[in-house]
Amino acid sequence: MREQLAEFFDWSWFLPETFKTYEWENPILLNLLWIIPVLILIRKAIKFLKKPVLELSLPKRITRGNPWTYLRLVPTGFFFLALIGIVIALARPQRSNERVEQYTEGIDILLVMDISESMDLQDFTPNRLEAAKNTAIDFINGRFGDRIGMVVFAGEAYSLAPLTNDYELLTSMISDISFDMIEPKGTAIGSAIAAGTNRMKESDTPSKVMILLSDGESNAGNVDPLFAAQLASAFDIKIYTIAVGKDGMVPYGTDFFGRPQMVQSYLDETTLREIARIGNGEFYRASDGNTLQQVFDRINTLEKAEILENRYKETSDYYRIYLFWAILFFLGWLALKSTFFNNFLLD
DSSP: OHHHHHHHTOGGGGSHHHHHTOEESSGGGGGHHHHHHHHHHHHHHHHHHHSOOOOOOOOHHHHHHOGGGGGGGHHHHHHHHHHHHHHHHHHOEEEEEEEEEEEEEOOEEEEEEEOSGGGGOSSSSSOHHHHHHHHHHHHHHTOOSOEEEEEEESSSEEEEEEEESOHHHHHHHHHTOOGGGOOSOSOOHHHHHHHHHHHHTTOOOSOEEEEEEESSOOOSSSSOHHHHHHHHHHTTEEEEEEEESOSEEEEEEEOTTSOEEEEEEOOOHHHHHHHHHHTTOOEEEEOSHHHHHHHHHHHHHHSOOEEEEEEEEEEEEOHHHHHHHHHHHHHHHHHHTTSHHHHTTTO
16 A cells, blocks of 8 residues: 555656657547646636735835735635646546567478489579578578478488478578488489478368479389378378479580580479379479579478467556546645635735
């Protein structure tokens, strides 16, 4: 109780800095502050007309030099302050504290990357694999709140990283990917999709996405790519497929004289398109590094984590303080209006 009273008698409530921090529920009522002086003048005029007083003839040096003559203004001042307090209380000064909580409903994303020997072709800089690794790292660093995993494959599939939020660890593992990680040669697309499905099938996340990146036709493994895609679709896994590279002659190394050598590149675009269709995703063709970056940017736009917000607004009212002071000043005016303060040098 004592602390509450001490709070009411804190003079900081009347500082201009305090009023700048308020939000007003009824700001239009503050215009009454300009009407109060007019009302007081009208009241004085009516009082004078009803009960004219006899003026005293006093020497000028007495009226000018005696500060006690101003005591007659004290009751009017109390009444004026009471009205101001009532107007401020009616305008309802408030302070609001808005708090926002954000959380994400993340996506499970599995990157399935081809690391077969054909990914060493140099129609990308410095080759297809390094370009794919750099683009995948940029993609991972641009995500927020998602779990991301990694499967690599050549003649067989290998689960490089489980679904994780540790992006630093994941990007470090991707940077270390090399052609000698998997000994069997070839391109086992079906086995890679099956390995990715095995990673994601027990996930409770509503949105599950697989991004398959390959530059060749499936010629290894014991799982048919289309059957693997159907299996992934049964677990509500969406599949995006990216065909990396160009058809025809592409550069690969140099000859004895330092001239670039050209080799034939084959790309089974039909199978990758069908995998994307079965997996309710999309097929993309990336013929250079810039296009590959644009493909990942496109997927990044399509598969966004949902950011949910909860807003809490706490509002504190301060009208009671000004109403309290208005009552005090009004009681002071009632107490003084019939005393000698009100009639000093007037009676």
